Amino acid sequence: MTKKPQRPRNIANDMIDVIEDATSKWTRQKKSEERHPGMIRYRVSRMTKEPRTTQKDAAWQILEEAYMAASGNGTLPALARQIFYQARPKIMAMTDDKEICYGYFSQTLLPDYIEQHGVDWNVVYDARGHFEEPHTNRRIGCGTIEVGNYLHAMNSPRIVPAEVSGASVNIIGPSGGISGVLFCEKEGFNPLFKAVNLANRFDLMIVSTKGVSVTAARLLIDQVCGSAGLPLFVLHDFDVAGFMILGTLQRDTRRYQFSHAIETIDLGLRLEDIADLGREPAAASKVTENTLRDQLAENGATDAEIAILLHERVELNAMTSDDLIEMIERKLEAYGLEKVIPDDTLLGKAYQEFHRSQQLLSQFEQVRRKFKAPKIKVPKNLRRQVGAVLDEHDDLRWDDALQIVLDETQLDHVKAKKQTAKKKSGDFTGNEADDDVDDDGDAL
Numbered sequence: 538m539t540k541k542p543q544r545p546r547n548i549a550n551d552m553i554d555v556i557e558d559a560t561s562k563w564t565r566q567k568k569s570e571e572r573h574p575g576m577i578r579y580r581v582s583r584m585t586k587e588p589r590t591t592q593k594d595a596a597w598q599i600l601e602e603a604y605m606a607a608s609g610n611g612t613l614p615a616l617a618r619q620i621f622y623q624a625r626p627k628i629m630a631m632t633d634d635k636e637i638c639y640g641y642f643s644q645t646l647l648p649d650y651i652e653q654h655g656v657d658w659n660v661v662y663d664a665r666g667h668f669e670e671p672h673t674n675r676r677i678g679c680g681t682i683e684v685g686n687y688l689h690a691m692n693s694p695r696i697v698p699a700e701v702s703g704a705s706v707n708i709i710g711p712s713g714g715i716s717g718v719l720f721c722e723k724e725g726f727n728p729l730f731k732a733v734n735l736a737n738r739f740d741l742m743i744v745s746t747k748g749v750s751v752t753a754a755r756l757l758i759d760q761v762c763g764s765a766g767l768p769l770f771v772l773h774d775f776d777v778a779g780f781m782i783l784g785t786l787q788r789d790t791r792r793y794q795f796s797h798a799i800e801t802i803d804l805g806l807r808l809e810d811i812a813d814l815g816r817e818p819a820a821a822s823k824v825t826e827n828t829l830r831d832q833l834a835e836n837g838a839t840d841a842e843i844a845i846l847l848h849e850r851v852e853l854n855a856m857t858s859d860d861l862i863e864m865i866e867r868k869l870e871a872y873g874l875e876k877v878i879p880d881d882t883l884l885g886k887a888y889q890e891f892h893r894s895q896q897l898l899s900q901f902e903q904v905r906r907k908f909k910a911p912k913i914k915v916p917k918n919l920r921r922q923v924g925a926v927l928d929e930h931d932d933l934r935w936d937d938a939l940q941i942v943l944d945e946t947q948l949d950h951v952k953a954k955k956q957t958a959k960k961k962s963g964d965f966t967g968n969e970a971d972d973d974v975d976d977d978g979d980a981l
Contacts, residue, residue: 596632596646599624604658604792613658617643666724666746666754671715673708673738679746679820684753684888688760690960696890704894706887709960711765713879714741718762719804719865720754721772723747723853724781726861733935739869740877741770755793758786765795768872773864774804775842776819776831776850777804804868806851808842814856816849916942 540778544550558702568578603624608615621642628637643662651658652917666679677683691710698704708714716739724745730736736743742761746754762769773779806814823827826847851860878884916922919942926938931950933941937951 557879587842589633590631592632592635592637592641593646593649595628596642598631599627600647600650601656601930603627604660607657611658614661616661617647618780620647632874644792662751662753665711665751666752667727668742668744668757669727669736670742671740673714679744679751679754679757681753684757688757691760694879694881694887696887698890698893703898704887704890711742711761711767714740714877715742715761715765715767715885716877717768717770718742718758719743719770719772720758720782720786721745722774722779726853729858729862735865739866739874739875741869752793755786755795757791759795759797762799763795766800768800768802768874770802770804770869770872772804773806774850774855775808775811775846776852777822777833777846778820779806780836780846782840787837802868802872803837804865806853808839808845810864810955811851811913814851816845816851819846819848819850845928877887 544554581833603620604615605611606623607619618639623641625637626644647660650656651660661681667676669676678689687709692708692712695707696704697707701711706713708787719735719741721743722745724747727743727745730743736768737743744754744757758769761767769786771783773782783803787799789795824832829847830843833846838846856864879887910967922942923935924937926941926963927933927935928940930938933951933955937955940947940951
């Protein structure tokens with residue numbers, strides 16, 4: 538390669554040198570294109586930048602199609618994860634195969650699309666936690682469908698008259714049976730709470746999730762606490778996430794807006810609770826220290842707590858079981874939480890029905906001792922008869938079918954009994970069809 542000759546230094550030659558240096562690459566490109574015309578297409582492709590399709594842009598184009606595919610054209614509920622699996626390959630194909638994570642899809646893209654487009658989709662989120670009533674042993678997942686069915690089934694206390702079984706009081710929901718709601722950010726403490734009978738002794742509904750409260754849990758708390766004026770007690774770690782949980786249970790967020798004002802009591806952990814507990818380094822965060830300070834203050838942390846929270850954290854797991862229970866019970870008692878006793882009208886009706894129940898059971902016991910059952914002949918074709926009933930009603934069990942073989946008019950009663958058993962277990966699916974049936978499975 539020949540070396541470029543040096544020109545005498547003056548303004549004109551300096552300008553020529555600058556221009557030649559600046560255009561040298563362009564000159565080489567043009568000469569290459571003259572020899573190889575295909576290089577023109579290469580230059581155009583390199584210098585023309587097409588707008589990049591974002592994951593949001595792609596999602597907005599295909600989400601309706603993905604939902605319809607996942608939900609049987611809108612006829613069935615669809616899990617958010619099912620919609621994700623339908624949407625993911627389409628979104629990635631439109632964004633140069635850029636991987637899309639489920640958290641961003643389910644917590645941002647999908648709810649934003651539903652809100653902005655105003656669509657009435659039946660989207661279901663996985664249960665990330667459970668809630669449990671006192672005394673009934675109903676333990677239900679904090680998922681969209683489970684909470685929705687429970688809220689639909691809630692009723693005021695209903696006295697069930699004595700028949701063959703004794704009288705009882707049927708309660709679903711807060712009215713007449715729950716004094717308050719305890720929210721715990723960790724599910725692992727449920728066996729401990731059961732061991733000390735915490736829920737029953739304080740008439741507490743206990744809600745527990747895996748970390749930050751899900752939308753379904755906030756809906757449950759909003760309706761249960763808000764409709765009955767019950768207090769909400771929050772048990773959380775002493776860390777940034779714990780105070781965020783406390784904050785989101787007290788104020789509106791993008792994902793959930795409360796319909797009721799709720800009295801929220803912080804059970805801790807707070808600064809006075811961690812004096813003798815082991816501390817760990819705070820979780821790594823990309824958020825600036827000033828932003829963290831603002832967030833913690835908004836969520837109720839004091840200046841002294843913020844100074845620690847920026848660098849250290851203390852988990853509920855750092856407490857021994859007896860110390861944790863002692864702290865919870867001490868703070869519940871300091872609040873003045875009392876056992877539930879209903880109004881005088883309900884109390885009086887229940888007293889009368891239980892009195893009648895005891896008399897009936899006494900009479901029934903006398904009849905039972907005197908009753909002599911005749912010999913009962915079993916039909917030879919009993920198996921075929923039971924099979925015929927099950928062929929027609931495949932949602933029944935063989936013993937349900939036996940009752941219908943004995944008396945075909947018992948079909949509605951048998952189905953109503955099964956629905957009542959589902960309700961008692963905490964399964965409220967299909968509850969709409971049960972609205973005109975009492976708790977013994979008989980028509981009202």
